[in-house]
Amino acid sequence: MTVKKVCALMFILLAIAGMARPATRIKDIAYLQGVRGKQVIGYGLVVGLNGTGDTQRSTFTLQSVTSMLKRFGITVPQADLRLRNVAAVMVTATVPSFAKEGGVLDVTVSSMGDATNLSGGTLLMTPLSGIDGAVYAMAQGAISVGGMSVRQNGNEVRRNHTAAGRIPGGAILERSSGSDIAKDSTISVVLTQADFTTANRIAEQVNTKFGSRIALANDGSTISLTVPDEYRRDGRLVEFISLVELLEVNPDVAAKVVINEKTGTIIVGGSVSLLPVAISHGGLNIDIQSTPMVSQPNAFSQGQTVVTQLTSMSAHVDSSVVVAVDGAATVQDVAKALNALKVTSRDIIAIFQALKEAGALKAELVII
Numbered sequence: 468m469t470v471k472k473v474c475a476l477m478f479i480l481l482a483i484a485g486m487a488r489p490a491t492r493i494k495d496i497a498y499l500q501g502v503r504g505k506q507v508i509g510y511g512l513v514v515g516l517n518g519t520g521d522t523q524r525s526t527f528t529l530q531s532v533t534s535m536l537k538r539f540g541i542t543v544p545q546a547d548l549r550l551r552n553v554a555a556v557m558v559t560a561t562v563p564s565f566a567k568e569g570g571v572l573d574v575t576v577s578s579m580g581d582a583t584n585l586s587g588g589t590l591l592m593t594p595l596s597g598i599d600g601a602v603y604a605m606a607q608g609a610i611s612v613g614g615m616s617v618r619q620n621g622n623e624v625r626r627n628h629t630a631a632g633r634i635p636g637g638a639i640l641e642r643s644s645g646s647d648i649a650k651d652s653t654i655s656v657v658l659t660q661a662d663f664t665t666a667n668r669i670a671e672q673v674n675t676k677f678g679s680r681i682a683l684a685n686d687g688s689t690i691s692l693t694v695p696d697e698y699r700r701d702g703r704l705v706e707f708i709s710l711v712e713l714l715e716v717n718p719d720v721a722a723k724v725v726i727n728e729k730t731g732t733i734i735v736g737g738s739v740s741l742l743p744v745a746i747s748h749g750g751l752n753i754d755i756q757s758t759p760m761v762s763q764p765n766a767f768s769q770g771q772t773v774v775t776q777l778t779s780m781s782a783h784v785d786s787s788v789v790v791a792v793d794g795a796a797t798v799q800d801v802a803k804a805l806n807a808l809k810v811t812s813r814d815i816i817a818i819f820q821a822l823k824e825a826g827a828l829k830a831e832l833v834i835i
Contacts, residue, residue, distance in 0.1 A: 493656065493669060494712035500655035500689070501647045505562040507603050511593030513554045513576065513585055513610060520554040520588075525580030528555040535591075554582035558593050558606050558638075566644040571636040574606045578630040585632050586612040595638060606638040652699055654692045654708065661688035664719035672714050722830035724819055731812035733819070736830065744827040746818060 512531055513520070521528040532553055533545045560574040576590055588610050595604040612632035648654060658666060666684040673682035673692060681693045698707035722738035822828040 490715035490717050492712065493672075493714050493716060496660070496665070496716075496718050497656045497658045497669070497690075499648055499708065500657050502564045503646070504564055505597050505603065505644055507560050507562055507595035507597050509558045509593040509595040509606065510579075511556055511558050511576075511606070512591050513556050513578075513582075513588040514552060514591060516552040516554060516582065516585065516588045518551045519584035519586075520550065520552050520582045521578075521580035522551065523549075525555060525582075528553060528580050531555055554585060554588065555579045556585070556590065558590065558595060560595055560604065560606070560638055562597075562603050562640065562644045564644060564646045566640055568640050568643050570640045572604055572606075572638040572640065574634045574637045576610050576632050576634060582630060584612070584629040585610050586629060590634060590637065601642070603642055603644070604638040604640050606634065608634040608637040610634055648704070648708070652694045654694060654711075656690045656692060656711070658688045658690075661686075662719055662721070663687040665716065666690055668716045668719070669714075672716050673711060676710065676714055723833060724828070724830050725833045725835065726816050726819065727835050728816060731816070733812060733815055739828070739830040741822065742827045742829060744822065744825065746822075 510531075512528075512535065523529070529545050529548050529550070532548060532550060533543060536543055556576045556578055558574050558576055560572045562572065566572075574590075574595070576585065578585060590607055590610060592605055592607045594602045595606055596602050610632040611634065612629050656669065658669075663684070663686075666687055666689070669690050670682040670684045673690075674680050677695060679695075681695060682690055684690050692711065694704060694707055698704060720736055720738055722740070723736045724739060725734045726732070819828065819832060823832045
């Protein structure tokens with residue numbers, strides 16, 4: 468990516484982050500305590516693979532096939548099995564809140580052994596259990612793999628990951644998944660990102676909506692709501708929850724700069740600002756090129772072929788530009804300053820780190 472493209476992208480991201488934050492629905496930034504899904508897992512076998520299943524080294528696959536055949540009244544010594552169209556897999560899924568018996572789930576199937584491709588395989592009936600050991604669903608069906616793998620004469624062409632796949636609607640719920648919402652006529656709303664200001668704003672908005680102090684922010688993430696008598700008495704709890712979820716608040720976001728050094732990605736929050744500072748950035752570029760040179764001796768001589776390296780090196784120093792930033796600079800000012808320096812994303816990362824060390828960056832610097 469060129470410097471011009473990096474600067475343009477950086478300017479766009481900073482400008483978007485600096486825009487005024489619109490009001491957000493409570494349901495988009497919080498959830499009801501007690502309303503959550505259940506993760507389930509199971510061990511199963513995939514059959515029907517075209518020679519891309521587990522090899523003899525995956526002994527647990529052979530044991531599983533032997534045990535399965537015994538259930539059908541067929542006894543085969545494990546040592547006699549020579550299978551390449553079967554793979555042992557782990558099957559995972561999430562049971563959503565309020566899911567009812569007879570509903571369907573999407574499941575993910577992942578190879579455990581040395582199978583190379585699950586494409587075209589069929590998962591045999593697999594029970595899916597929760598952390599409590601209870602079976603919540605049964606999974607079975609044809610696997611959809613978002614990739615391809617072709618191997619011939621020792622050569623292989625592979626696109627995307629073929630050792631895992633999904634079965635849309637591949638599991639049928641065997642029991643309902645309930646959730647306990649209200650306890651003693653009280654509902655708790657939990658923020659996905661804790662913030663005292665946002666929690667207080669939610670409580671104020673709810674109290675304004677219903678005309679009484681039914682909401683109280685317990686801490687930076689939890690707001691307790693007392694269900695009004697008219698909603699509790701008439702069985703209108705769902706209506707009350709819906710009204711609360713649709714209320715809009717302006718969430719407060721802490722000033723933060725998130726940097727991913729591995730990819731060069733930089734995200735700057737809209738609350739980020741700078742103290743008065745002057746920024747200058749320049750660098751030393753060294754270019755080293757090495758070309759192999761072959762010295763071939765004359766025919767019938769006693770000489771040997773010698774390979775040497777012809778090395779050339781050049782160096783130049785980039786001219787640095789000094790950019791002054793006034794105090795209380797907004798995120799747009801930060802974007803303009805970085806644009807004026809015409810630096811790459813790697814340079815921008817170094818600049819932000821230096822600004823933090825200098826105490827000029829009024830934000831938390833997070834490096835992932």
